[in-house]
Amino acid sequence: MTPPSSLRSLRWFGLVLLWPLLLQAAEPLPSWNDGPSKKAIVSFVEAVTTQGSKDYVAPAERIAVFDNDGTLWSEQPMYFQVLFALDEVKRLAPEHPEWKEQQPFKAVLEGDMKTVAAGGMEGLMKIVGATHTGISTEAFTANAEAWLAKTKHPKSAKPFTEMVFQPMLELLDYLRANGFKPYIVSGGEVVFMRAFAEEVYGIPPEQVIGTTFVTQYQYNDGKPQILRMPKLAHNDDGPGKPETIDSVIGRRPILAFGNSDGDLQMLQWTAGGSGKRFMGLVHHTDAKREWAYDRQSSIGKLDKALDEAKAKNWTVVDMASEWNRVYPYDTAATGQ
Amino acid sequence: MTPPSSLRSLRWFGLVLLWPLLLQAAEPLPSWNDGPSKKAIVSFVEAVTTQGSKDYVAPAERIAVFDNDGTLWSEQPMYFQVLFALDEVKRLAPEHPEWKEQQPFKAVLEGDMKTVAAGGMEGLMKIVGATHTGISTEAFTANAEAWLAKTKHPKSAKPFTEMVFQPMLELLDYLRANGFKPYIVSGGEVVFMRAFAEEVYGIPPEQVIGTTFVTQYQYNDGKPQILRMPKLAHNDDGPGKPETIDSVIGRRPILAFGNSDGDLQMLQWTAGGSGKRFMGLVHHTDAKREWAYDRQSSIGKLDKALDEAKAKNWTVVDMASEWNRVYPYDTAATGQ
Numbered sequence: 001m002t003p004p005s006s007l008r009s010l011r012w013f014g015l016v017l018l019w020p021l022l023l024q025a026a027e028p029l030p031s032w033n034d035g036p037s038k039k040a041i042v043s044f045v046e047a048v049t050t051q052g053s054k055d056y057v058a059p060a061e062r063i064a065v066f067d068n069d070g071t072l073w074s075e076q077p078m079y080f081q082v083l084f085a086l087d088e089v090k091r092l093a094p095e096h097p098e099w100k101e102q103q104p105f106k107a108v109l110e111g112d113m114k115t116v117a118a119g120g121m122e123g124l125m126k127i128v129g130a131t132h133t134g135i136s137t138e139a140f141t142a143n144a145e146a147w148l149a150k151t152k153h154p155k156s157a158k159p160f161t162e163m164v165f166q167p168m169l170e171l172l173d174y175l176r177a178n179g180f181k182p183y184i185v186s187g188g189e190v191v192f193m194r195a196f197a198e199e200v201y202g203i204p205p206e207q208v209i210g211t212t213f214v215t216q217y218q219y220n221d222g223k224p225q226i227l228r229m230p231k232l233a234h235n236d237d238g239p240g241k242p243e244t245i246d247s248v249i250g251r252r253p254i255l256a257f258g259n260s261d262g263d264l265q266m267l268q269w270t271a272g273g274s275g276k277r278f279m280g281l282v283h284h285t286d287a288k289r290e291w292a293y294d295r296q297s298s299i300g301k302l303d304k305a306l307d308e309a310k311a312k313n314w315t316v317v318d319m320a321s322e323w324n325r326v327y328p329y330d331t332a333a334t335g336q
Numbered sequence: 337m338t339p340p341s342s343l344r345s346l347r348w349f350g351l352v353l354l355w356p357l358l359l360q361a362a363e364p365l366p367s368w369n370d371g372p373s374k375k376a377i378v379s380f381v382e383a384v385t386t387q388g389s390k391d392y393v394a395p396a397e398r399i400a401v402f403d404n405d406g407t408l409w410s411e412q413p414m415y416f417q418v419l420f421a422l423d424e425v426k427r428l429a430p431e432h433p434e435w436k437e438q439q440p441f442k443a444v445l446e447g448d449m450k451t452v453a454a455g456g457m458e459g460l461m462k463i464v465g466a467t468h469t470g471i472s473t474e475a476f477t478a479n480a481e482a483w484l485a486k487t488k489h490p491k492s493a494k495p496f497t498e499m500v501f502q503p504m505l506e507l508l509d510y511l512r513a514n515g516f517k518p519y520i521v522s523g524g525e526v527v528f529m530r531a532f533a534e535e536v537y538g539i540p541p542e543q544v545i546g547t548t549f550v551t552q553y554q555y556n557d558g559k560p561q562i563l564r565m566p567k568l569a570h571n572d573d574g575p576g577k578p579e580t581i582d583s584v585i586g587r588r589p590i591l592a593f594g595n596s597d598g599d600l601q602m603l604q605w606t607a608g609g610s611g612k613r614f615m616g617l618v619h620h621t622d623a624k625r626e627w628a629y630d631r632q633s634s635i636g637k638l639d640k641a642l643d644e645a646k647a648k649n650w651t652v653v654d655m656a657s658e659w660n661r662v663y664p665y666d667t668a669a670t671g672q
Contacts, residue, residue, distance in 0.1 A: 060540060137582050194586050204396060205586030206542075212583050217575035217601055224601070224608040226582040233583075239553035246473055246562040247548050247569070248584055250530050250541030265553055265560070272560040 028174045031167040031325040037280070037317045041171065044278040048254065049178050055276040059179035063253040065245060065266060066168070068186035068193060068210075070259040070300040071282050072201060073164040074153075076291040078299065080160045081192050082124070084147050086116075088131035096130075105130070128189075129230040133213055136225040137191055144195035158329060161200050165282070166330070167323045168257075172201055180255070183207045185245055187237035187262055191228075209248050211236040237262045242269035254278065264305040267314065279314035281305060286320040289330065364510045367503040367661040373616070373653045377507065380614040384590065385514050391612040395515035399589040401581060401602060402504070404522035404529060404546075406595040406636040407618050408537060409500040410489075412627040414635065416496045417528050418460070420483050422452075424467035432466075441466070464525075465566040469549055472561040473527055480531035494665060497536050501618070502666070503659045504593075508537055516591070519543045521581055523573035523598055527564075545584050547572045573598045578605035590614065600641040603650065615650040617641060622656040625666065 032038040047055040048062065069075040089099070089108045099105035104123035107115035116123065132140065148161055156163060172182050184193060184203055190210035197203045212233040215226045236244050242265050245253065256263070256270035259282040267279045283302065284293050294302040309316050319326070368374040383391040384398065405411040425435070425444045435441035440459035443451035452459065468476065489496055508518050520529060520539055526546035533539045548569040551562045572580050578601050581589065592599070592606035595618040603615045619638065620629050630638040645652050655662070 190583065190586070206399075206584070208586065215579045215582060217578045217605070219601070219604060224578065224605050226579060226605075242553045242560065242562060243551045246551060247526065248542070250526070250544065265555070268555060269553070269560050269562075 028177075029167065029170050031170055031323060033322050033324050035318070035322040037315050037322050040315045041174075041278070041280075044255070044276065045174065045178050045180075047276055057254055057275065061251060061254065062175075062178070062180040063249060063251050064175050064180045064182045064255040065185045065241075065253045065257070065270070066172075066182060067241075067258040067260070067263045067266070068184050068188050070284065071165075071257055071263070072168050072184070073160070074290060075300050076293070077154065079188070080153075080163075081188050082128075083151075083154075083160075084144065084192070085124075085127050085131045087147060087151060088143065089127060092131065132189060132192070133228040133230040136227055137215070138225070140191055140228060141195050144192050148196055156327075158327070161196050162329055163327060164200055165323070166325045166328045168282075169201065169328070171257075172203070175255070176202070181207065183209060183245075183249065183253075185209045185236065185241050185266060187211055187235070187240075189213070190236075209236065209244050211240075239265045241266035245269065256280070257282070258305070259284065260300040260302050261305045264308060267305065267308075271312065271314075279309070279312075281309050281314065281316045283316050283318055285318050286323075286326065288320075289326045290319060292320075364513075365503065365506050367506055367659055369658050369660050371654070371658040373651050373658050376651045377510075377614070377616075380591070380612065381510065381514050381516075383612055393590055393611065397587060397590065398511075398514070398516040399585060399587050400511050400516045400518045400591040401521045401577075401589040401593070401606070402508075402518060403577075403594040403596070403599045403602070404520050404524050406620065407501075407593055407599070408504050408520070409496070410626060411636050412629070413490065415524070416489075416499075417524050418464075419487075419490075419496075420480065420528070421460075421463050421467045423483060423487060424479065425463060428467065468525060468528075469564040469566040472563055473551070474561070476527055476564060477531050480528050484532055492663075494663070497532050498665055499663060500536055501659070502661045502664045504618075505537065505664070507593075508539070511591070512538070517543065519545055519581075519585065519589075521545045521572065521577050521602060523547055523571070523576075525549070526572075545572060545580050547576075575601045577602035581605065592616070593618070594641070595620065596636040596638050597641045600644060603641065603645075607648065607650075615645070615648075617645050617650065617652045619652050619654055621654050622659075622662065624656075625662045626655060628656075 028042065029038055047053055048057040050056060066072055069079050073080070086108055089105055093099055093109055096105070099109060104116050104119040104126055108127065148159065151160065152158060153160055153163055175182055182203060184197060184207065186193060188210045190208055190212050193210050194205045194208050197208045198205065214229040214231040214233045216229055218225050218227050234240060234244060241263065245266065252273040253270045254273065254275070255278040256267050257280040258266060271277050271279050281302065284291050284300070286292060293300065294306060306316065364378065365374055383389055384393040386392060402408055405415050409416070422444055425441055429435055429445055435445060440452050440455040440462055444463065484495065484497055487496065488494060489499055492499060511518055518539060520533060520543065522529060524546045526544055526548050529546050530541040530544050533544050534541065550565040550567040550569045552565055554561050554563050570576060570580060577599065581602065588609040589606045590609065590611070591614040592603050593616040594603060607613050607615050617638065620627050620636070622628060629636065630642060642652065
């Protein structure tokens with residue numbers, strides 16, 4: 001049966017409109033070379049989204065979780081949130097004349113990073129406490145946004161929000177286009193990450209899970225505010241990740257991506273569910289375009305998780321060979 | 337210009353398909369009489385969803401928060417979760433012979449509710465701890481589901497999941513149809529509520545916020561589980577509600593509905609944002625179809641919040657006069 005000519009021309013017009021969409025569907029993940037990781041991702045997504053497939057997963061259950069530091073953006077020479085805290089100590093110093101004589105603040109102000117590092121976790125928590133708490137969520141968000149807007153990375157001289165991984169942005173888009181709901185589940189502090197996650201990753205605040213401080217609701221003169229207290233509520237690292245996935249999301253993810261031993265438990269928890277699962281690690285192997293580090297690194301140490309990934313056949317992304325572009329500003333794709 | 341006949345018939349066909357949708361749009365909230373509350377709800381929703389209106393709110397910001405006990409379902413003669421805990425003590429008693437001599441368990445097993453009540457909050461926490469913790473999230477969910485499936489309410493003899501408020505179910509639907517994202521923010525324990533919230537309210541687990549226990553990730557013999565510990569992590573009542581809205585959702589709601597003083601801070605927090613806001617209270621005034629209680633009640637006490645609602649012109653729903661149907665099984669609507 002031949003359709004009437006008006007319908008035929010409509011159909012032709014429709015195809016023209018659909019063309020870019022078809023092209024996109026034919027070529028997802030352009031910054032990923034046709035290596036084993038891209039193949040594993042595409043094969044997983046096709047399996048769980050094909051109606052009637054034995055691996056089919058209903059859209060509501062397509063929960064994907066991503067670590068942030070080292071997985072969605074870089075984390076060298078230091079977690080970007082720590083660089084923010086150090087800068088905040090300098091910005092706030094005029095209001096705290098006592099810091100000139102008080103460690104670890106004195107060392108931060110003098111640029112003596114050796115002494116800062118020697119202060120270890122305890123010193124760092126003092127710095128984070130002084131710069132991240134004692135103010136409202138709104139005020140802290142404004143501080144984080146101001147810093148992100150004006151500060152450049154010490155090596156690349158780019159804004160931190162441009163040091164996100166182009167292949168991971170494409171992966172987030174690809175998953176969303178296939179009905180997934182991507183969450184960040186990260187050791188980073190949750191309000192700091194929310195200051196850029198929606199704009200940079202398209203991940204809304206309610207899909208950002210992270211380390212939290214105790215907060216206190218206050219109601220002074222009819223003006224309510226949420227005050228951030230200098231006490232950790234939840235450390236969202238290692239075993240803290242599946243714990244917070246369980247308490248906040250209440251569903252087990254079917255896809256998890258991390259890059260360090262701090263993500264191991266999240267990957268185990270994801271792997272432990274029934275049905276098809278995807279567990280991935282970004283392996284920082286590219287000293288030229290990004291950084292190369294794993295088992296010996298103090299930042300983003302990848303050791304036990306790398307062994308477990310190999311033993312269990314999880315996907316390990318070799319950044320140097322599998323990504324033809326690292327950052328969005330790297331326009332010169334090398335191809336394969 | 338007259339369109340070609342094929343297009344005209346297409347248009348007619350489209351109208352026929354749209355008819356049920358148009359009918360629905362013309363008559364939202366059928367179980368609400370045309371009283372002040374329904375008018376306030378509809379007027380608010382129209383204001384924030386009309387493009388170009390000065391009160392327009394983008395869909396992503398249309399966060400709505402609902403208390404559960406007494407707001408979405410009944411809470412008399414006792415919070416349903418407490419009834420569950422008491423039943424669980426009886427079910428688990430054979431595994432705990434020591435309970436026969438140990439308060440408050442002895443009193444529960446003997447049906448001596450006077451002694452149970454005399455144990456106060458401390459006694460209740462022992463009962464809740466013994467029945468809600470020490471097991472995995474999965475095992476607890478299964479216990480809650482089993483109880484909900486087989487247990488009837490002592491007064492209505494209906495399953496608890498049928499003692500939800502039909503007008504609130506319609507409100508949830510109406511809000512979702514208008515691009516809102518409804519959350520439960522309740523003093524109820526989060527995993528207990530997730531056992532029925534999706535099926536009964538259409539609210540998925542990740543939109544259920546409540547009281548939480550500390551959990552512990554465990555990895556024994558390669559089988560990961562989340563163990564519930566007998567220690568409160570967050571008490572999601574009173575000031576705990578805006579705190580958890582801030583930490584979990586990270587956006588301020590534009591609509592909040594509660595029924596007791598435990599919801600006051602959530603309503604204040606919602607009211608404190610800029611732009612148009614909706615704050616509502618369900619007032620239990622219907623001793624015949626449900627229960628009548630407010631300022632003097634030990635369950636769902638509504639006193640300070642009622643004063644503040646009146647002073648600030650928040651919406652107070654008079655259940656007796658504004659709802660023509662309370663439960664879904666009340667088929668005989670009285671009309672207006």
